[in-house]
Amino acid sequence: MSALESQPADPAPASASAGSAWPLLGRARERARLDRMLVEARVGTSGTLIVSGEPGIGKTALLGYAGDRAAGMALLTARGTEAEAEVPFGGLLELLRPVLADVDRLPAPQADSLRAALALGPPTRLDRFTVGAATLNLLATAAEHRPLLVVVDDAHWLDRPSLAAVLFAARRLVVDPIAVLLSVRTGEAPMVDEMGLPTLDLGGVDHATAAEILAQRAGHPPPPDSAQRLFALTAGNPLALVELAGTALDLPLAAPDGPLAVQTSVERAYRGRIEALPESGRTMLLLAAAAGASDLAAVAAAGAALRLDLTELEAAERAGLVALGFGRIEFRHPLVRAAAYNAALPEQRRAAHRALAEVLTADPDGDRRAWHLASAALGPDAGAAAALQAAAERARDRGAYATAASAAERAAQLTADPARAAERRYAAAEAAWLAGDPARTIRAAEHVLAARPDALLRAEAEHLRGQATMQAGPVMDGYRILVQAADEVAARHPAKAVEMRADAAEACLYGGHPGSMLETARAAYALAAASDCGERATVRATLALGAALIYGGQGDEGARHVREATAALESSEDLRGDPQLLSSAAVGPLFLREAGAGAVLIDRAIACGRREGTRGVLPYALALAGRYATTSDRWAVGASLYEEAMRLAREAGQGLPLCLAAAGMALVAARRGDEDACREYAALALERGNRLGLEMPRSWALDALAEMELAAGRPDRAIEPLERKQAVLAAAGIADPDVSPVPDLVEACVRRGGDERAPPGFEAFAQRAVEKGQPWALARLERARGLLAGDEDFERHFAAALRLHGDTPDRFEEARTRLCHGERLRRARRRVQARAELRRSFEAFDELGAAPWAERARIELQATGETARRRDPSTLDDLTPQELQVAMLLGSGLTTREAAGRLFLSPKTVEHHLRNAYRKLGIRSRDALAAVLGAGPDAEDQGAP
Numbered sequence: 001m002s003a004l005e006s007q008p009a010d011p012a013p014a015s016a017s018a019g020s021a022w023p024l025l026g027r028a029r030e031r032a033r034l035d036r037m038l039v040e041a042r043v044g045t046s047g048t049l050i051v052s053g054e055p056g057i058g059k060t061a062l063l064g065y066a067g068d069r070a071a072g073m074a075l076l077t078a079r080g081t082e083a084e085a086e087v088p089f090g091g092l093l094e095l096l097r098p099v100l101a102d103v104d105r106l107p108a109p110q111a112d113s114l115r116a117a118l119a120l121g122p123p124t125r126l127d128r129f130t131v132g133a134a135t136l137n138l139l140a141t142a143a144e145h146r147p148l149l150v151v152v153d154d155a156h157w158l159d160r161p162s163l164a165a166v167l168f169a170a171r172r173l174v175v176d177p178i179a180v181l182l183s184v185r186t187g188e189a190p191m192v193d194e195m196g197l198p199t200l201d202l203g204g205v206d207h208a209t210a211a212e213i214l215a216q217r218a219g220h221p222p223p224p225d226s227a228q229r230l231f232a233l234t235a236g237n238p239l240a241l242v243e244l245a246g247t248a249l250d251l252p253l254a255a256p257d258g259p260l261a262v263q264t265s266v267e268r269a270y271r272g273r274i275e276a277l278p279e280s281g282r283t284m285l286l287l288a289a290a291a292g293a294s295d296l297a298a299v300a301a302a303g304a305a306l307r308l309d310l311t312e313l314e315a316a317e318r319a320g321l322v323a324l325g326f327g328r329i330e331f332r333h334p335l336v337r338a339a340a341y342n343a344a345l346p347e348q349r350r351a352a353h354r355a356l357a358e359v360l361t362a363d364p365d366g367d368r369r370a371w372h373l374a375s376a377a378l379g380p381d382a383g384a385a386a387a388l389q390a391a392a393e394r395a396r397d398r399g400a401y402a403t404a405a406s407a408a409e410r411a412a413q414l415t416a417d418p419a420r421a422a423e424r425r426y427a428a429a430e431a432a433w434l435a436g437d438p439a440r441t442i443r444a445a446e447h448v449l450a451a452r453p454d455a456l457l458r459a460e461a462e463h464l465r466g467q468a469t470m471q472a473g474p475v476m477d478g479y480r481i482l483v484q485a486a487d488e489v490a491a492r493h494p495a496k497a498v499e500m501r502a503d504a505a506e507a508c509l510y511g512g513h514p515g516s517m518l519e520t521a522r523a524a525y526a527l528a529a530a531s532d533c534g535e536r537a538t539v540r541a542t543l544a545l546g547a548a549l550i551y552g553g554q555g556d557e558g559a560r561h562v563r564e565a566t567a568a569l570e571s572s573e574d575l576r577g578d579p580q581l582l583s584s585a586a587v588g589p590l591f592l593r594e595a596g597a598g599a600v601l602i603d604r605a606i607a608c609g610r611r612e613g614t615r616g617v618l619p620y621a622l623a624l625a626g627r628y629a630t631t632s633d634r635w636a637v638g639a640s641l642y643e644e645a646m647r648l649a650r651e652a653g654q655g656l657p658l659c660l661a662a663a664g665m666a667l668v669a670a671r672r673g674d675e676d677a678c679r680e681y682a683a684l685a686l687e688r689g690n691r692l693g694l695e696m697p698r699s700w701a702l703d704a705l706a707e708m709e710l711a712a713g714r715p716d717r718a719i720e721p722l723e724r725k726q727a728v729l730a731a732a733g734i735a736d737p738d739v740s741p742v743p744d745l746v747e748a749c750v751r752r753g754g755d756e757r758a759p760p761g762f763e764a765f766a767q768r769a770v771e772k773g774q775p776w777a778l779a780r781l782e783r784a785r786g787l788l789a790g791d792e793d794f795e796r797h798f799a800a801a802l803r804l805h806g807d808t809p810d811r812f813e814e815a816r817t818r819l820c821h822g823e824r825l826r827r828a829r830r831r832v833q834a835r836a837e838l839r840r841s842f843e844a845f846d847e848l849g850a851a852p853w854a855e856r857a858r859i860e861l862q863a864t865g866e867t868a869r870r871r872d873p874s875t876l877d878d879l880t881p882q883e884l885q886v887a888m889l890l891g892s893g894l895t896t897r898e899a900a901g902r903l904f905l906s907p908k909t910v911e912h913h914l915r916n917a918y919r920k921l922g923i924r925s926r927d928a929l930a931a932v933l934g935a936g937p938d939a940e941d942q943g944a945p
Contacts, residue, residue: 038070088398460496
């Protein structure tokens with residue numbers, strides 16, 4: 001029997017108990033929205049809603065209403081508390097406790113990760129994605145018994161790892177019978193705000209409801225002028241109306257510039273009641289406020305040490321400040337707790353924390369005890385610092401990196417010895433980096449450096465600071481930090497210096513500085529060759545040099561280094577499963593347009609990332625895989641990979657892969673003729689690229705805007721983004737002919753008419769294409785020459801271009817060449833030859849889904865006297881990115897649960913996308929799906945085995 005079957009759900013969220021004495025009044029629109037959400041969940045449509053508003057606005061009451069209306073549904077609840085915001089996964093444990101018996105039904109890696117996170121099993125290597133996926137699947141599994149309502153009150157105070165896991169799950173619920181409700185204070189939950197989830201912004205009640213609240217509280221209708229005054233002063237805030245109802249005649253007239261500050265006024269009212277309690281009652285209330293949790297046992301034990309008992313809280317209960325239950329204490333509102341805590345003197349608060357720390361001695365209470373010791377400390381305190389350091393290590397072992405950073409940072413503040421404090425600050429910086437918080441990483445690393453640590457610790461701190469600066473931007477600021485730090489430690493710690501220089505070279509790659517990249521990569525390679533740096537550092541240096549040579553236009557030499565490093569990587573048991581190295585190794589073949597070699601490496605990087613839930617590498621690997629797919633004929637696959645890369649990059653706070661994927665999506669949208677989407681994605685890539693100093697994705701976005709205009713028959717408007725890109729590349733010294741806009745500028749100028757001269761930079765582009773010697777660059781060169789050539793010479797250039805296209809997987813570029821060739825042939829009145837080229841161009845564009853290009857080819861073909869026939873529209877292009885990902889994984893032979901684990905979705909959501917794919921493709925079985933997809937190669941892009 002599952003936990004849900006053995007433990008009946010509470011009739012209402014536990015978090016709503018403090019407000020249950022007064023029924024919910026008004027809020028007809030809000031209640032209707034919640035009712036609709038619950039009805040939809042009961043019939044299998046998931047829903048998530050964030051209830052946002054100021055303190056006292058009625059968020060908890062609405063959540064309580066939902067709990068009361070959830071008849072026939074199971075209920076999971078949790079409540080964030082400010083005092084426990086640094087206790088890792090405490091909120092998630094509270095939420096999932098009733099369904100933990102179902103953990104055994106999860107895939108083993110997810111089950112192990114969730115147990116480790118909740119301190120219910122041995123520590124394991126954790127990642128936020130894995131814990132989030134486990135949370136999602138546990139909720140989905142629980143909902144198999146009956147529909148489920150998940151309620152999290154005061155989510156802005158939930159510990160960050162718990163909140164991340166809940167949000168991760170909520171974003172992926174589609175067709176599970178689950179409704180998720182979270183309440184947050186407006187402006188105090190940036191993590192929630194960034195998710196873009198449906199939000200109900202709760203304002204004050206209307207005047208009629210305010211009068212009803214006042215009448216209910218007073219036992220009789222208030223005088224109209226008093227009701228109007230209170231309504232104006234409180235802006236309809238229900239809690240303020242209740243708490244200030246008895247003071248209406250004493251309140252000042254409403255100020256002309258707005259209502260009273262609700263938190264200040266209500267907290268002042270609560271403080272008046274607290275000050276009326278006897279001293280012993282105030283002390284016990286302070287202990288409860290300092291404890292944070294609703295556990296009466298700890299409060300009772302701490303009170304006993306002060307020769308007080310729980311009966312002292314009865315006066316507070318009679319005053320309406322708290323509600324006492326069996327083993328629990330609930331404050332009427334978080335503002336009551338704040339008032340009780342802030343009303344005490346600083347020395348009284350420290351004494352309360354000290355008393356609580358002395359009674360929290362059991363192992364499960366170690367984290368709470370550590371924070372109480374820290375709050376009790378007046379200055380450096382070795383015991384409190386050691387306890388917090390241990391708490392930080394436990395949090396890190398459980399994947400609660402943000403919590404680990406806070407604990408280590410506070411431990412450092414309490415440490416008298418400067419060297420030990422620096423070590424703890426470095427631990428805080430490292431944990432912040434793993435938490436995906438580059439700004440916090442930089443601050444913590446700078447604190448380490450300010451302490452003047454030893455050379456190795458300084459190098460480690462500079463490495464973190466450089467990596468974090470690359471993420472926060474500008475990327476070349478990170479480059480400078482890394483290069484300088486590498487120079488300082490090269491003699492004593494060569495392996496560390498090689499790793500830093502390899503990272504610095506990567507910064508140059510995306511920042512658009514090939515000269516600096518090559519110089520840095522050569523220095524890393526020379527140092528690795530001259531010292532015993534170890535296998536990993538040597539492979540990284542070789543990969544960095546190979547990519548730098550290719551990026552700088554020395555393709556043959558660069559390719560040799562990439563292949564050498566790849567061979568070493570393949571032969572090493574320790575390295576062949578490293579997703580970071582696999583992704584780095586794939587960059588070189590991407591620039592060489594060697595799709596086969598690069599795709600194998602990137603597929604393995606994705607597979608490793610999916611198996612291990614490796615947040616740091618997976619978004620980047622997916623963005624690279626998207627690029628590989630869209631430079632061949634698999635645009636639908638590429639779009640699905642880009643879409644997933646963007647989603648995961650946003651959740652992980654990674655700017656580079658988000659920018660790369662957005663630029664890639666802009667290019668796909670341009671080729672498909674979706675101009676609105678193209679502009680939206682390009683704007684995102686340009687904005688993030690400008691902020692982070694990322695020239696490569698910026699150049700891709702400009703390509704997309706130019707192609708959009710060319711495809712739409714607006715060559716004059718294509719010239720502006722192409723010239724912008726040319727100026728950017730020239731300023732950065734980027735010589736790689738593959739990224740040059742010159743061939744597109746030639747086409748735009750020729751199509752505009754009146755200018756068939758080579759644009760500036762053509763000869764330099766031609767020279768670099770010949771030097772690189774790769775078929776993709778040479779094919780574009782010959783096409784441009786064909787466009788510029790006279791009637792006697794153009795055909796030999798187009799013929800050469802088409803021969804070269806045969807050695808690349810890029811069908812789109814080949815189709816463009818055939819279109820340009822066909823247009824020249826038609827203008828030369830060679831209609832029969834023109835038809836053949838235009839027909840093949842149209843068919844290729846049509847099969848790729850390049851609608852505007854296909855239309856251009858169709859019109860040209862029609863002008864030769866032939867009518868083109870469109871393809872059957874039932875193709876993979878009809879599938880959404882998510883449907884295509886699901887289809888490829890299931891078509892490759894994975895089970896529903898295996899596919900769900902790989903894509904961080906629930907099994908029901910996978911089945912939903914599969915049904916949609918069947919319907920759109922006109923098939924009914926997985927065998928038919930595999931046949932339609934040709935699942936082997938495409939499935940590998942998704943990390944399928």
